[in-house]
Amino acid sequence: MSNSSNGKINLLGVLTFADESILDLKLGHEFYIEAMDVRTVLNLLEEFGPISDRSFLKVELERMSCIDIHISKSNIIYVVKKSFKNIKDAKIEVDSYLLPLLKIIRLFKECTINIYVLYYCGFDETASYTVKRLSYFPQLYPALTSGKPVFLDEEFLRLTNFIKIIDKNELNMNFKNEILKLALDYYDLSYYEESTPKALLDLSISLESLFNPSNSELRYRISRNAATLIGKDKVESQEIYKFIKNMYVKRSKLVHKGAAADLIKKDEINLLRSYMRRSIKSFYKYTLECRKSKTALLEELELTNFGDSPVKDLPW
Numbered sequence: 467m468s469n470s471s472n473g474k475i476n477l478l479g480v481l482t483f484a485d486e487s488i489l490d491l492k493l494g495h496e497f498y499i500e501a502m503d504v505r506t507v508l509n510l511l512e513e514f515g516p517i518s519d520r521s522f523l524k525v526e527l528e529r530m531s532c533i534d535i536h537i538s539k540s541n542i543i544y545v546v547k548k549s550f551k552n553i554k555d556a557k558i559e560v561d562s563y564l565l566p567l568l569k570i571i572r573l574f575k576e577c578t579i580n581i582y583v584l585y586y587c588g589f590d591e592t593a594s595y596t597v598k599r600l601s602y603f604p605q606l607y608p609a610l611t612s613g614k615p616v617f618l619d620e621e622f623l624r625l626t627n628f629i630k631i632i633d634k635n636e637l638n639m640n641f642k643n644e645i646l647k648l649a650l651d652y653y654d655l656s657y658y659e660e661s662t663p664k665a666l667l668d669l670s671i672s673l674e675s676l677f678n679p680s681n682s683e684l685r686y687r688i689s690r691n692a693a694t695l696i697g698k699d700k701v702e703s704q705e706i707y708k709f710i711k712n713m714y715v716k717r718s719k720l721v722h723k724g725a726a727a728d729l730i731k732k733d734e735i736n737l738l739r740s741y742m743r744r745s746i747k748s749f750y751k752y753t754l755e756c757r758k759s760k761t762a763l764l765e766e767l768e769l770t771n772f773g774d775s776p777v778k779d780l781p782w
Contacts (some may be wrong), residue, residue: 475598476552477560479584480507483531483577483608484544487617491571494629495563497548502534507543514585514597525693530582531608546581546768556586566641569654570632571574573743574625574782575617578657579607588715604655610665628782643753646746646758648675653742662730663720669738670717673710674748679764685714694767696744703772706741713738748777 481488481499488499504524512518517526527533532543546564550556562579571579586599617625641647649672656668677691678684689710697703716730751765766776 473551474558475583475586475588477546477548477550477556477586479508479546479564479581480511480527480532481544481546481579482582482606483579485534486542487622488544488579490622492626492629493546493564493567494632495548495559497546497567499546499565501542502545504543505702507545510585510595513595514587524762527582530605531578532582553586557599560584567629567632569650570628571625572649572654572657573721574628575621575747576674578608578611580606597648597662599605602656607660610659610662610732611657611739624782625778631782636641641750645675646749646753648672649742649746649749653739653746656735656739662732662735665735666713666717666720666730666738669735669742670714672742673745676745676760677764679761685711685718689714689769691764692741692745694770694772695748695763695777696741697772697775700771700773707772709737710741744780747780747782748775750779752777 484499486501489501491499493499504527507527508523510519512520517523524533527543529640548556548559550559568580571577581603584601584603585597587595589595594613613750614744623736637732641650652668652675656665656672659665659668665734673688673692674684677695679687689707692710693703697706716734720731749763752758753760763776770776
Protein backbone atom coordinates (compact mmCIF):
# COMPACT_ATOMS: atom_id res chain seq x y z
CA MET A 467 0.00 0.00 0.00
CA SER A 468 1.49 3.29 -1.04
CA ASN A 469 1.41 6.59 0.75
CA SER A 470 -1.59 8.62 -0.40
CA SER A 471 -1.54 12.36 -0.80
CA ASN A 472 -5.30 12.37 -0.18
CA GLY A 473 -5.00 11.29 3.42
CA LYS A 474 -2.66 10.64 6.35
CA ILE A 475 -4.31 7.41 7.49
CA ASN A 476 -4.67 4.43 5.19
CA LEU A 477 -7.16 1.70 5.95
CA LEU A 478 -6.44 -1.91 4.99
CA GLY A 479 -9.04 -4.60 5.69
CA VAL A 480 -8.39 -8.22 4.70
CA LEU A 481 -11.56 -9.84 3.32
CA THR A 482 -12.74 -13.42 3.78
CA PHE A 483 -14.63 -15.49 1.20
CA ALA A 484 -14.19 -13.24 -1.82
CA ASP A 485 -13.39 -13.97 -5.45
CA GLU A 486 -12.59 -11.78 -8.45
CA SER A 487 -16.25 -10.83 -8.95
CA ILE A 488 -16.01 -8.74 -5.78
CA LEU A 489 -13.71 -6.31 -7.61
CA ASP A 490 -16.70 -5.00 -9.58
CA LEU A 491 -18.61 -4.10 -6.43
CA LYS A 492 -18.77 -0.34 -5.80
CA LEU A 493 -18.82 0.02 -2.04
CA GLY A 494 -19.60 3.73 -1.91
CA HIS A 495 -18.12 6.38 0.41
CA GLU A 496 -14.86 6.01 -1.58
CA PHE A 497 -14.09 2.57 -0.17
CA TYR A 498 -12.75 0.21 -2.82
CA ILE A 499 -11.65 -3.42 -3.13
CA GLU A 500 -8.28 -4.42 -4.52
CA ALA A 501 -6.65 -7.76 -5.32
CA MET A 502 -3.18 -8.18 -3.76
CA ASP A 503 -0.78 -11.08 -4.06
CA VAL A 504 -0.31 -13.25 -1.00
CA ARG A 505 3.40 -12.43 -0.65
CA THR A 506 2.68 -8.67 -0.45
CA VAL A 507 -0.08 -9.13 2.12
CA LEU A 508 2.11 -11.42 4.25
CA ASN A 509 4.89 -8.83 4.14
CA LEU A 510 2.48 -6.15 5.37
CA LEU A 511 1.02 -8.33 8.12
CA GLU A 512 4.51 -9.23 9.32
CA GLU A 513 5.38 -5.55 9.49
CA PHE A 514 2.11 -4.51 11.09
CA GLY A 515 2.09 -7.25 13.75
CA PRO A 516 1.33 -8.23 16.42
CA ILE A 517 2.10 -11.65 14.86
CA SER A 518 5.33 -11.86 12.88
CA ASP A 519 5.42 -15.62 12.25
CA ARG A 520 4.97 -15.82 8.47
CA SER A 521 4.01 -19.51 8.41
CA PHE A 522 1.39 -19.00 11.10
CA LEU A 523 -0.04 -15.95 9.30
CA LYS A 524 -0.42 -17.93 6.07
CA VAL A 525 -2.21 -20.75 7.90
CA GLU A 526 -4.53 -18.20 9.53
CA LEU A 527 -5.35 -16.58 6.20
CA GLU A 528 -6.17 -20.00 4.76
CA ARG A 529 -8.24 -20.96 7.82
CA MET A 530 -10.29 -17.79 7.54
CA SER A 531 -10.66 -18.33 3.77
CA CYS A 532 -8.82 -15.13 2.89
CA ILE A 533 -6.87 -17.44 0.59
CA ASP A 534 -8.96 -19.89 -1.42
CA ILE A 535 -7.26 -23.24 -0.76
CA HIS A 536 -9.61 -24.93 -3.24
CA ILE A 537 -7.98 -23.10 -6.14
CA SER A 538 -4.65 -24.56 -7.20
CA LYS A 539 -1.79 -22.10 -6.67
CA SER A 540 -4.16 -19.38 -5.43
CA ASN A 541 -2.02 -16.31 -4.80
CA ILE A 542 -4.59 -13.54 -4.44
CA ILE A 543 -6.07 -11.93 -1.35
CA TYR A 544 -8.83 -9.32 -1.59
CA VAL A 545 -8.63 -6.23 0.61
CA VAL A 546 -10.76 -3.15 1.19
CA LYS A 547 -9.00 0.22 1.25
CA LYS A 548 -9.56 3.92 1.81
CA SER A 549 -7.47 6.97 2.84
CA PHE A 550 -8.48 9.39 5.60
CA LYS A 551 -7.23 12.68 6.99
CA ASN A 552 -7.10 11.37 10.56
CA ILE A 553 -7.78 8.31 12.70
CA LYS A 554 -10.99 9.77 14.17
CA ASP A 555 -12.63 10.10 10.75
CA ALA A 556 -11.45 6.61 9.83
CA LYS A 557 -13.01 5.01 12.92
CA ILE A 558 -16.31 6.82 12.38
CA GLU A 559 -16.52 5.75 8.72
CA VAL A 560 -15.70 2.12 9.48
CA ASP A 561 -18.15 1.81 12.37
CA SER A 562 -21.03 3.76 10.85
CA TYR A 563 -20.71 2.73 7.21
CA LEU A 564 -18.29 -0.05 6.25
CA LEU A 565 -19.19 -2.65 8.89
CA PRO A 566 -22.97 -2.15 8.51
CA LEU A 567 -22.46 -2.35 4.74
CA LEU A 568 -21.20 -5.92 5.11
CA LYS A 569 -24.56 -6.80 6.66
CA ILE A 570 -26.24 -5.33 3.60
CA ILE A 571 -24.08 -7.42 1.27
CA ARG A 572 -25.10 -10.55 3.19
CA LEU A 573 -28.69 -9.38 2.89
CA PHE A 574 -28.42 -9.81 -0.89
CA LYS A 575 -26.56 -13.12 -1.09
CA GLU A 576 -26.11 -16.20 1.08
CA CYS A 577 -22.41 -15.87 1.94
CA THR A 578 -19.94 -15.26 4.76
CA ILE A 579 -17.98 -12.39 3.27
CA ASN A 580 -16.49 -10.39 6.10
CA ILE A 581 -13.38 -8.55 7.27
CA TYR A 582 -10.90 -10.82 9.05
CA VAL A 583 -8.47 -8.16 10.24
CA LEU A 584 -8.33 -4.39 9.75
CA TYR A 585 -5.44 -1.94 10.13
CA TYR A 586 -5.34 1.84 10.35
CA CYS A 587 -1.81 2.76 9.35
CA GLY A 588 0.13 5.95 8.70
CA PHE A 589 3.72 6.80 7.89
CA ASP A 590 6.55 8.20 9.97
CA GLU A 591 9.43 10.38 8.78
CA THR A 592 11.30 7.38 7.34
CA ALA A 593 8.26 6.39 5.22
CA SER A 594 7.78 3.30 7.38
CA TYR A 595 4.31 2.12 8.32
CA THR A 596 2.98 3.02 11.74
CA VAL A 597 -0.11 1.09 12.78
CA LYS A 598 -2.56 3.31 14.65
CA ARG A 599 -5.15 0.68 15.38
CA LEU A 600 -5.61 -3.05 14.80
CA SER A 601 -9.00 -4.81 14.88
CA TYR A 602 -9.92 -8.49 14.63
CA PHE A 603 -13.47 -9.51 13.81
CA PRO A 604 -15.54 -12.52 14.89
CA GLN A 605 -15.57 -15.50 12.57
CA LEU A 606 -18.59 -16.21 10.40
CA TYR A 607 -19.20 -19.93 10.09
CA PRO A 608 -19.08 -21.17 6.49
CA ALA A 609 -20.45 -24.56 7.57
CA LEU A 610 -23.91 -22.95 7.83
CA THR A 611 -23.88 -21.22 4.47
CA SER A 612 -22.94 -21.69 0.84
CA GLY A 613 -19.63 -19.87 1.19
CA LYS A 614 -18.27 -17.40 -1.36
CA PRO A 615 -20.55 -14.68 -2.79
CA VAL A 616 -20.86 -15.68 -6.42
CA PHE A 617 -23.42 -13.13 -7.56
CA LEU A 618 -25.68 -13.62 -10.53
CA ASP A 619 -25.87 -10.57 -12.81
CA GLU A 620 -29.36 -9.64 -11.56
CA GLU A 621 -28.34 -10.05 -7.91
CA PHE A 622 -25.24 -7.94 -8.45
CA LEU A 623 -27.30 -5.20 -10.11
CA ARG A 624 -29.81 -5.16 -7.25
CA LEU A 625 -27.06 -4.93 -4.64
CA THR A 626 -25.28 -2.19 -6.59
CA ASN A 627 -28.50 -0.18 -6.86
CA PHE A 628 -29.10 -0.48 -3.13
CA ILE A 629 -25.56 0.59 -2.25
CA LYS A 630 -26.08 3.68 -4.41
CA ILE A 631 -29.06 4.55 -2.21
CA ILE A 632 -27.17 4.17 1.06
CA ASP A 633 -24.07 5.90 -0.34
CA LYS A 634 -26.12 9.08 -0.69
CA ASN A 635 -27.52 8.80 2.82
CA GLU A 636 -26.24 7.57 6.14
CA LEU A 637 -26.83 3.81 6.36
CA ASN A 638 -28.28 4.12 9.84
CA MET A 639 -30.82 6.62 8.53
CA ASN A 640 -32.08 4.05 6.06
CA PHE A 641 -32.45 1.53 8.86
CA LYS A 642 -33.57 3.92 11.59
CA ASN A 643 -36.80 1.93 11.99
CA GLU A 644 -36.05 0.00 15.20
CA ILE A 645 -38.09 -3.04 14.17
CA LEU A 646 -36.30 -3.26 10.85
CA LYS A 647 -32.90 -2.81 12.52
CA LEU A 648 -33.69 -5.57 15.03
CA ALA A 649 -34.70 -7.92 12.22
CA LEU A 650 -31.51 -7.18 10.29
CA ASP A 651 -29.30 -7.58 13.37
CA TYR A 652 -30.69 -11.01 14.30
CA TYR A 653 -30.73 -12.16 10.68
CA ASP A 654 -27.05 -11.28 10.46
CA LEU A 655 -26.26 -12.79 13.86
CA SER A 656 -27.28 -16.20 12.49
CA TYR A 657 -24.08 -16.16 10.39
CA TYR A 658 -21.95 -16.04 13.55
CA GLU A 659 -23.49 -19.16 15.09
CA GLU A 660 -21.66 -22.48 14.93
CA SER A 661 -24.78 -24.67 15.12
CA THR A 662 -28.10 -24.83 13.29
CA PRO A 663 -30.23 -24.67 16.49
CA LYS A 664 -28.64 -21.35 17.49
CA ALA A 665 -29.04 -19.99 13.97
CA LEU A 666 -32.72 -20.99 13.99
CA LEU A 667 -33.32 -19.07 17.23
CA ASP A 668 -31.72 -15.93 15.75
CA LEU A 669 -33.81 -16.18 12.59
CA SER A 670 -36.97 -16.80 14.63
CA ILE A 671 -36.42 -13.55 16.53
CA SER A 672 -35.86 -11.79 13.21
CA LEU A 673 -39.14 -13.18 11.86
CA GLU A 674 -41.06 -12.31 15.01
CA SER A 675 -39.83 -8.74 15.04
CA LEU A 676 -41.36 -8.18 11.59
CA PHE A 677 -44.46 -10.34 11.54
CA ASN A 678 -45.81 -10.99 15.02
CA PRO A 679 -48.55 -8.51 16.02
CA SER A 680 -49.04 -10.07 19.48
CA ASN A 681 -48.06 -13.01 21.64
CA SER A 682 -50.94 -15.19 20.45
CA GLU A 683 -51.08 -17.65 17.55
CA LEU A 684 -47.36 -17.13 17.00
CA ARG A 685 -46.77 -19.89 14.46
CA TYR A 686 -49.83 -19.19 12.34
CA ARG A 687 -49.58 -15.39 12.25
CA ILE A 688 -45.86 -15.20 11.48
CA SER A 689 -46.02 -17.94 8.83
CA ARG A 690 -49.02 -16.42 7.10
CA ASN A 691 -47.77 -12.84 7.22
CA ALA A 692 -44.37 -13.79 5.80
CA ALA A 693 -45.90 -15.96 3.08
CA THR A 694 -48.34 -13.22 2.08
CA LEU A 695 -45.67 -10.50 1.95
CA ILE A 696 -42.97 -12.29 -0.05
CA GLY A 697 -44.83 -15.01 -1.98
CA LYS A 698 -44.67 -14.27 -5.72
CA ASP A 699 -47.83 -16.28 -6.39
CA LYS A 700 -50.33 -18.45 -4.55
CA VAL A 701 -48.29 -21.63 -4.93
CA GLU A 702 -45.08 -20.10 -3.58
CA SER A 703 -46.97 -18.41 -0.74
CA GLN A 704 -48.36 -21.78 0.32
CA GLU A 705 -44.88 -23.33 0.19
CA ILE A 706 -43.44 -20.53 2.33
CA TYR A 707 -46.33 -20.81 4.78
CA LYS A 708 -45.87 -24.56 5.26
CA PHE A 709 -42.09 -24.30 5.55
CA ILE A 710 -42.08 -21.55 8.18
CA LYS A 711 -44.77 -23.35 10.19
CA ASN A 712 -42.61 -26.47 10.15
CA MET A 713 -39.56 -24.49 11.28
CA TYR A 714 -41.60 -23.12 14.18
CA VAL A 715 -42.47 -26.67 15.20
CA LYS A 716 -38.72 -27.36 15.35
CA ARG A 717 -38.16 -24.10 17.20
CA SER A 718 -40.75 -25.08 19.78
CA LYS A 719 -39.13 -28.48 20.30
CA LEU A 720 -35.76 -26.78 20.62
CA VAL A 721 -36.91 -24.21 23.20
CA HIS A 722 -39.24 -26.39 25.27
CA LYS A 723 -37.73 -29.87 25.01
CA GLY A 724 -34.25 -29.42 23.65
CA ALA A 725 -33.58 -30.64 20.13
CA ALA A 726 -30.78 -32.61 18.55
CA ALA A 727 -28.82 -30.54 16.05
CA ASP A 728 -29.51 -33.06 13.28
CA LEU A 729 -33.23 -32.18 13.41
CA ILE A 730 -32.42 -28.73 11.99
CA LYS A 731 -30.69 -29.02 8.64
CA LYS A 732 -28.22 -26.61 7.09
CA ASP A 733 -30.40 -26.42 3.95
CA GLU A 734 -33.36 -25.37 6.09
CA ILE A 735 -31.32 -22.57 7.66
CA ASN A 736 -30.23 -21.38 4.21
CA LEU A 737 -33.82 -21.42 2.92
CA LEU A 738 -35.13 -19.61 6.01
CA ARG A 739 -32.41 -16.99 5.58
CA SER A 740 -33.46 -16.50 1.95
CA TYR A 741 -37.03 -15.81 3.09
CA MET A 742 -35.72 -13.39 5.73
CA ARG A 743 -33.68 -11.50 3.13
CA ARG A 744 -36.78 -10.99 1.01
CA SER A 745 -38.89 -10.11 4.06
CA ILE A 746 -36.50 -7.46 5.36
CA LYS A 747 -36.22 -5.77 1.96
CA SER A 748 -39.99 -5.87 1.42
CA PHE A 749 -40.60 -4.52 4.92
CA TYR A 750 -38.03 -1.80 4.22
CA LYS A 751 -39.83 -0.70 1.08
CA TYR A 752 -43.30 -0.71 2.65
CA THR A 753 -42.55 0.94 6.00
CA LEU A 754 -39.85 3.42 4.97
CA GLU A 755 -40.48 4.28 1.33
CA CYS A 756 -44.27 4.16 1.67
CA ARG A 757 -43.98 5.78 5.13
CA LYS A 758 -46.34 3.31 6.76
CA SER A 759 -45.97 1.49 10.07
CA LYS A 760 -45.54 -2.18 10.89
CA THR A 761 -49.08 -2.17 12.27
CA ALA A 762 -50.44 -0.87 8.97
CA LEU A 763 -48.53 -3.54 7.06
CA LEU A 764 -49.75 -6.38 9.27
CA GLU A 765 -53.33 -5.14 9.05
CA GLU A 766 -53.06 -5.11 5.27
CA LEU A 767 -51.50 -8.58 5.18
CA GLU A 768 -54.34 -9.96 7.31
CA LEU A 769 -56.81 -8.94 4.61
CA THR A 770 -54.62 -10.02 1.69
CA ASN A 771 -54.75 -13.37 -0.11
CA PHE A 772 -51.74 -15.51 -0.92
CA GLY A 773 -50.03 -14.38 -4.11
CA ASP A 774 -51.26 -10.79 -3.86
CA SER A 775 -48.54 -9.09 -1.83
CA PRO A 776 -48.84 -5.32 -1.20
CA VAL A 777 -45.10 -5.07 -2.02
CA LYS A 778 -44.14 -6.08 -5.57
CA ASP A 779 -41.23 -5.67 -7.98
CA LEU A 780 -38.45 -4.76 -5.58
CA PRO A 781 -35.80 -2.72 -7.43
CA TRP A 782 -33.22 -4.34 -5.16
